[in-house]
Amino acid sequence: MLSKRNKEALFNPLSKDNPVLVQILGICSTLAVTAKLEPAIVMGISVIAVLAISNVVISLLRKTIPTTIRIIVQLVVVAALVIIVQQILRAYAYDVSLQLSVFIGLIITNCILMGRLEAFALSNKPWPAFLDGIGNGLGYTIILVIVAFFRELLGSGTLLGFPVIPQWCYDHGYMNNGLMILPPMALITVGCIIWVHRSRNKDLQEK
Amino acid sequence: MEELNLFVKSIFIDNMVFAYFLGMCSYLAVSKNVKTAFGLGLAVTFMLVVTIPLNYLLNEYILKPGALSWLDDSYKDVDLSFLGLIMFIAVIASATQLVEMAVEKFAPALYNSLGIFLPLIAVNCAILGGALFMQQRDFPSCWTATVYGAGSGIGWLLAIVGLAAIREKIAYSNIPPALRGVGITFIITGLMGIAFMSFMGIKL
Numbered sequence: 001m002l003s004k005r006n007k008e009a010l011f012n013p014l015s016k017d018n019p020v021l022v023q024i025l026g027i028c029s030t031l032a033v034t035a036k037l038e039p040a041i042v043m044g045i046s047v048i049a050v051l052a053i054s055n056v057v058i059s060l061l062r063k064t065i066p067t068t069i070r071i072i073v074q075l076v077v078v079a080a081l082v083i084i085v086q087q088i089l090r091a092y093a094y095d096v097s098l099q100l101s102v103f104i105g106l107i108i109t110n111c112i113l114m115g116r117l118e119a120f121a122l123s124n125k126p127w128p129a130f131l132d133g134i135g136n137g138l139g140y141t142i143i144l145v146i147v148a149f150f151r152e153l154l155g156s157g158t159l160l161g162f163p164v165i166p167q168w169c170y171d172h173g174y175m176n177n178g179l180m181i182l183p184p185m186a187l188i189t190v191g192c193i194i195w196v197h198r199s200r201n202k203d204l205q206e207k
Numbered sequence: 208m209e210e211l212n213l214f215v216k217s218i219f220i221d222n223m224v225f226a227y228f229l230g231m232c233s234y235l236a237v238s239k240n241v242k243t244a245f246g247l248g249l250a251v252t253f254m255l256v257v258t259i260p261l262n263y264l265l266n267e268y269i270l271k272p273g274a275l276s277w278l279d280d281s282y283k284d285v286d287l288s289f290l291g292l293i294m295f296i297a298v299i300a301s302a303t304q305l306v307e308m309a310v311e312k313f314a315p316a317l318y319n320s321l322g323i324f325l326p327l328i329a330v331n332c333a334i335l336g337g338a339l340f341m342q343q344r345d346f347p348s349c350w351t352a353t354v355y356g357a358g359s360g361i362g363w364l365l366a367i368v369g370l371a372a373i374r375e376k377i378a379y380s381n382i383p384p385a386l387r388g389v390g391i392t393f394i395i396t397g398l399m400g401i402a403f404m405s406f407m408g409i410k411l
Contacts, residue, residue: 031231032228076297079292079293082292102336109335184404194386195386
């Protein structure tokens with residue numbers, strides 16, 4: 001069930017081989033949807049679902065896809081899945097789907113997907129491919145949630161929309177840092193996370 | 208006049224990189240030196256100018272609710288907009304392929320400088336993002352959409368050349384080991400983004 005190799009496929013992407021921090025994939029959406037925690041979580045779940053399912057599909061088809069047209073096949077599989085996710089979100093979570101705007105559609109060109117399909121699903125059986133999809137999706141979601149946590153906490157003083165900073169702090173002159181909500185701070189937050197992560201994992205540092 | 212406003216606006220205020228984070232993957236990966244960065248920037252601009260009008264026509268005459276009414280009156284209730292994503296990405300992937308072949312045949316010099324970047328562009332989110340924003344904003348004409356494409360592309364080009372220039376300059380700086388490479392690039396991009404925000408709120 002979970003051999004050593006499968007375990008690696010599932011757990012490595014969480015930290016040592018994290019898709020965002022180490023492989024530098026899927027940056028666009030990491031930065032754009034993290035001003036608030038709720039859209040970040042929804043985005044993470046959507047990516048996990050699309051990644052796991054498309055990994056399995058491509059892995060099942062891996063022997064029948066001619067290598068010359070594989071990119072187009074991958075794009076079509078992913079695009080079909082993304083359309084399903086988009087329609088589901090519009091039906092059941094309309095407000096969040098408005099906040100995410102074009103970024104759900106952009107899951108298609110999220111490099112994590114193409115990267116994992118090319119690097120893993122094309123050369124592995126469906127079960128490991130599924131685990132790899134879940135693992136990478138989770139690794140991506142963790143970063144999304146960390147960034148969104150700090151941005152929402154410092155930027156609007158709320159978490160998931162509930163105020164967490166008590167009123168007396170504001171009475172004594174505490175202010176929300178509006179800069180955190182603006183797009184550029186997402187980049188700097190990710191930069192700081194990479195800093196912390198690499199100081200703990202010395203072998204990832206560049207010379 | 209309106210087109211000129213849109214052009215300036217899409218370069219500086221709605222900059223693809225700093226306002227929407229589109230095309231970040233290649234933006235961070237291919238910004239080590241100015242020359243290659245410029246090549247990729249040109250390729251992205253070129254593809255935006257080609258694919259946005261194509262997708263605009265597709266959206267206007269096939270996908271939009273009621274867009275098929277030019278065919279026959281009985282089709283005026285048909286709404287194919289849910290197919291948008293798959294059509295756009297198909298157009299982008301095939302246009303990339305066609306442009307690559309055309310450039311190779313008719314402009315070998317340009318092909319040699321853009322060569323490796325052209326295939327990468329099919330999965331650059333700036334291109335698909337451009338198409339999706341075009342759909343969202345509902346431009347009045349194909350020409351306006353083209354201007355928007357050109358502006359966004361040039362904005363992206365400016366951003367990547369700027370970052371590459373800074374990275375060339377800091378190559379010999381003494382950066383904390385854990386921040387070297389990717390970390391500092393993120394922070395620089397963030398600071399550039401803050402600088403670009405000074406254009407915000409300018410009414411054109």
